[in-house]
Amino acid sequence: MTSTQSLTTDDRRLNVSPADYSLLTDLYQLTMAACYIGEGLEQQQASFELFVRKLPDRFGYLIAMGLEQAIEYIENLRFSQEQIETLKGTGIFSQVSDRFWETLAEMRFSGNVWAVPEGTAVFANEPLLRVEAPLWQAQLLETYVLNVINTQSLIATRAARIRDVAGERALLLEFGTRRAFSPQASLFAARASIAAGFNSTSNVLAAFKLGRKPTGTMAHSLVQALRAMEGSESHAFTAFHHHFPGAPLLIDTYDTVAAARQIAHRLETGEMDLHGVRIDSGDIAALSKEVRSILPDIPIFASGDLDEWEIARLLADGAVIDGYGVGTKLVSGEALNGVYKLVEVDGVPVMKKSSGKQTYPGRKQVFRRIDNGQWVGDRLTLSDEAAKDGEKPLLELVVKDGKILKPLDSLESISKRTTANVAMLPRDARNIHEPKPLEVSVSAALDDLTDKVSQALSNL
Incomplete structure (x- = not known):
């Protein structure tokens, strides 16, 4: 039986726990270690x-x-006895001394x-x-340490640059989980972003692990689904606010300006209390100015493939935006x-x-x-x-x-x-x-x- 055939169903799940750290490395780290030990240089x-x-x-x-x-x-x-047996089962280490296995066990x-x-x-x-x-x-240590420091340092630098461009008063939200290079990387991305100046993350698990409250709005699919079943975009806004009073609304599913006017009317009549609107597409700079003229006291959030260069361009174009949701270009690239x-x-x-x-x-x-x-x-x-x-x-x-x-x-x-x-x-x-x-x-x-x-x- 090969080492891979001996793995259990749980072992085959591509999740990482501290017990896996010893094997989460490049093979040559282990072969070099075996060589050092074999030469008495360990x-x-x-x-x-x-x-x-x-x-x-x-x-x-x-x-x-x-x-x-x-x-x-x-x-x-640490190296468990099971992990050592799995390494032995590969046949790769057939010529190494017993001292190698003893050294791993004592790690x-x-x-x-x-x-x-x-x-x-x-x-x-x-x-x-x-x-x-x-x-x-x-x-x-090389492989794992490089992975976590390279990943987080890159994302933290991007986050710091975005904060520098957006200004200290802007609300910055990390939205990158779905585009991060792995579920584990999404947790690292949330941590690095917050540590470098972002306010919060939409990643619920990351937020809880970091002692923060997750932050988010809604997706176009909710507006589309409820409009299809209940008759209008207004019904979608009403339903969402029934369950989450005051939560920011995504207003660019159909007609951003029309949605803003509809919301303004409902605010005037006291039907709605609103903490913000989000614009995710279109000419965000121009739309933000129109929406601000209609909703002068409502925070405006922007999202949609933003990075430090795009935020700088929006500000240069006179955009009136109170916060940004940044995802893909923050956590990848x-x-x-x-x-x-x-x-x-x-x-x-x-x-x-x-x-x-x-x-x-x-x-x-x-x-x-x-x-x-x-x-x-x-x-x-x-x-x-x-x-x-x-x-x-x-x-x-x-x-x-x-x-x-x-x-x-x-x-x-x-x-x-x-x-x-x-x-x-x-x-x-x-x-x-x-x-x-x-x-x-x-x-x-x-x-x-x-x-x-x-x-x-x-x-x-």
Whole structure:
């Protein structure tokens, strides 16, 4: 019987629980771990750093996010005997020593994790996270940690840019569940969005897990169904408000302006109390102005394939909108190509020299200088270098010898940090059309080490 044939029905369900974390990895993480152990190198201390080589197109900064889920994964990483037997059943590991299986069975992360706080603005080549641990453990973390930090950092950055464009008074709702790349990703998207400045999410499970109240309106199908069965769009509005008094109404199923006039009449006669209307299609800028003239005191919400560029265009066109529901383009789009690279092993600094993929060797720190609330500069250094006057280190020790040092930040504190970090950046970095990513200086010591390691590799 093969390993796949031995799986139960429950095992075949593509849902993820902490018990699955050990196998939620790329195969080569396990084969490399087996090789390290087979060569007697598993306890050699190694350092890996997670960073992006290049920011996504038209991004001037990146908001670090996903640390909480990375730490939760590290805390729960275990190999059950059943999982070990399943791995054995593949035949892939037939030549490995028994010590490999013993090491898996004993797996408990015993290293250190350094990270920038969630909600911090970072730039290319700056480590968001550093893992210092026995080589095989540090290697094994790569796949999952990259997944959660890449996903949430990308969405948090988009959310922060949308908040920056829409303004602090706009109500921002995350509507991306149906277009997220998986049900699990939809939970990450809701968390990253709220942590980066959104007010709420329509994802009910995510909202409850995050201690929030879910937010939403209605779909065109309700209006179409009740109109077909009860005679008019007005009946649909009446029925919905009977069950959810005051809830925002979607008014663009047929004729947006006519629907607004109908609602205005019912407000004047006292038949209805309304907390908002939503427009999901058409010329939203023009329609918002017409609706505002008809319903001057009713909040107007917009949705429909919005992103930071479309919101900026709407505002430039004079749209009068109080809030936005943002989904598809917030939770999908260009991937964030964060990488997790070995920088030191057994005290020896290492680097990659591949064309276009060269890395800096050695464990590193990022020092940031802020003056009067404004970004002055970042300096990438070796981890044992001292700060200069006015500088503060970004990477903090969050896990020591496998133990979390302090409670992780709340969503509220992360959201405040995101807002403050975006506000400190120069306007050029915040520009969504032609941003100018900020230059990060490299210390002389790091430059010297890079030259020495590069030269040594050239002499091999």
